[in-house]
Amino acid sequence: MAASLQEERKEQSSVADGEDEEPSNGEDEEDDGDEIEEEEEEEGEERKKPVPKESRTRLQREKMENLFRRISTERVPLRVHDVVIKGNTKTKDWLIEAEVEAIKNATTVQELLQSATIANAHLHRLGIFDSVNITLDSGPPELPGTSNVIVEVVETKSPLTGDIGIFSKPEARSWSLEGSLKVKNLLGFGDLWDGSLSYGWDQTSEVSAGVAFPRFKGWANPLLARLSLLSQDWLKFSSYKERVSGISLGLISSKNHDLAYNLSWRTLTDPSQMASRSVRRQLGHGLLSSIKYTFKIDQRNSHLRPTRGYAFVSTSQVGGLAPDDRCLRFLRQEFDLRYAFPLGFYHTALNFGVSCGVLFPWGRGFLNKPSPLPERFFLGGNSSPVCTLGGPTTLLGFKTRGLGPTEPRRQVSGKFDDESSDTFSGRDYVGGDLALTTFADVSFDLPLRVFQEAGIHGHFFACAGNVTRLTENACRDFSFQKFRKSFRSSAGFGIIVPTKLFRMEVNYCYILKQLEHDRGKTGVQFSFSSPL
Structure with a gap:
């Protein structure tokens, strides 16, 4: 009992103490409120202080x-x-x-x-x-x-620009002086007016002027128009000179599609009077009224030294879109396929390509008619097959128009006395209606770092191709087996030196196969092309 009473007294005292503590709790709450207000005032003062630049940058x-x-x-x-x-x-x-x-x-x-x-x-x-x-x-x-x-x-502050340069074609042993003058945005439509002059000492001369509109009001496609006067000298190779004057209109021009119309008056002459029978039959005047459509896809990472990707070009041309009897009527189709993939060491890449083209006249009795001489396919030349995209043309190791069907020239007494045998070989290269070329090229970095930084690299290559006639009933004797057996081929290696002014190739070419009258030569050959 005594213990229980003591416990009750303790509980009562504790309760009393709790009642006594209540007023002290209220005072503590007032003190806490004062402290919060002081803290808010301090925070407000801190906000008023300028934020350091480092903190502002970090935020x-x-x-x-x-x-x-x-x-x-x-x-x-x-x-x-x-x-x-x-x-x-x-x-x-x-x-x-x-x-x-x-x-x-x-x-x-x-x-x-x-x-x-x-x-x-x-x-x-x-x-x-x-x-x-x-x-x-x-x-x-x-x-x-x-x-x-x-x-x-x-x-632009200078709408008038111009350039001039001298270019060479070692395989044709010719030089040319080229210049152009351009005026930009003359009408405020983004228009580009230009005039150009190209004078070749030995082969080609051209004077042209044109205008290009990137778009015009509701017409979303670029519009192009160009007047030109072209003169080409093919006496060394095919015993004729060509003179063309006309106008070309670009109707559609986009990333993948291009459509153009061309109307030209063409004249073929033979000042040497030594042309072969096939060439003589086509001398004179002709009207060229044609439309050309080009479809192009180029997914390569570079057009100068591709290491991966592919490219495809298809060009279709129809000539004879005029009622005149002198209008040249023909159908021309070209295909060009390129593919490149890396090999995984020394920036090495394999490029290979296939190009083919076919040409046919159209109209009544077209199988008995010859195809237009300037539209035929001619193979040869030292242009790089990797950079050239647009049909069968290049075959390394062979000279320009250096292979294909030939015909003997007309013999004129005393004509060869003062001329070199290279200039007048005694035969005309008359081109063909069916052409096929293929190549493989392995490019690689040179071991020295100074060459790698300059973009100078080496390559191995192999080329093959052929061209033959199909018109004038020649298609009756055509067979794929004969066409395959008469393929010409070459292989070699070289060094490519790219610069801001030009792209130079120094190649050693070895002729693997050539036929009689072909102009192929084993040895060192030089090639210069545009760096763009």
């Missing part, structure tokens, strides 16, 4: 990183409110608006960035602006999720 960097992280992981919706164009004083607004049309259709940040990059490249490609700057700005505050696009251009 902006974090915001940008968060934005890029969000863009890379999810599609951020965004709509373009307006496109503002600045800086164009001469160029029409509709031309720039047409090039940036894809920007207006963007629905996300990712699409907007991609379309802005493409539009920037398209505007630079016009060649009428020194600089193009596309800025993405926020839209009006009352329209969240929108953006304004500001396109600022600087028009």
Whole structure:
């Protein structure tokens, strides 16, 4: 009992103590409130203090990183409110608006960035602006999720440009002087007016003038027109000179498609009076009215030294689109296929290609008619088969028009006394109606680092090809077995030196097979081409 009473007294005292403590708790709460107010005042004072520059930079960097992280992981919706164009004083607004049309259709940040990059490249490609700057700005505050696009251009200060140069063709032993003069954006339509002159001391001369519009109002395709006067001297190879004057119109020109119409008056002459019978039959005047369509796909990583990818070109030409009897009527088709893939060491890559072409006259009795001489296929020359894309032409180791069907020239007494046997070989190369060429090329880096930095590299190659006649009833004697057995071939190696002014190849060619009257030669050969 005594113990229980003591416990009761303890509980009562504890309760009393708890009742006595209540007022002290209220005082503590008031003290806590005062402390919170003091802390808020201190935080307010801290906010009023200027933020250090380093902290501000760090916060902006974090915001940008968060934005890029969000863009890379999810599609951020965004709509373009307006496109503002600045800086164009001469160029029409509709031309720039047409090039940036894809920007207006963007629905996300990712699409907007991609379309802005493409539009920037398209505007630079016009060649009428020194600089193009596309800025993405926020839209009006009352329209969240929108953006304004500001396109600022600087028009070129020198619309008049020109260039001049001297070029050589060692395989043809000829030199040419070439120059051009261009005027950009004369009418404000992005138009390009140009005149060019090419004078060859021994073979080709050309004077031409043209105009190109990248687009015109509602017509989305580029428009091109060109007048030209061309003179070519083929006396060394085929005993005739060619003179062509005419106009060409580019109707469609895009990344993969090209459609052009050509109307020309052509004249073939023989000043030497030594032409073979086949050539003499085609001397005189002719009207060329033709339309040409080209389909092209080029997915190679480089057109000068491709290491991966493929390319395909198909060219179809129809001549004879005029009622005149002198109009040249023919059908011409070419195919060209290229493929490249890396081998995995020393930047080594294998390139191979196949080119073929066929030509036929059309009309009543077309099998008995000859095909137009200048439209036929001629093989030979030292141009690089890797860089040349557009039909069967090149066969390393053989001279220009150095193989194929030939005919004896007319013998004129005393004509050979003062001329070299190389210039007048006694036979005319008359070309063919069916041509096929193929090649394989292995390119590799040279071991020295100085060569690798300069882009100088080596290559091994092998070429084969053939050309034959099909018209004038020659197709009756044609067989694929004979065509295959008469293939010419060559192989070799060389060094390629690319520079800003030209691309030079020094090759050693070994003739594996050639037929009688072919002009192939084993030895060192040089080739120069454009670096573009």
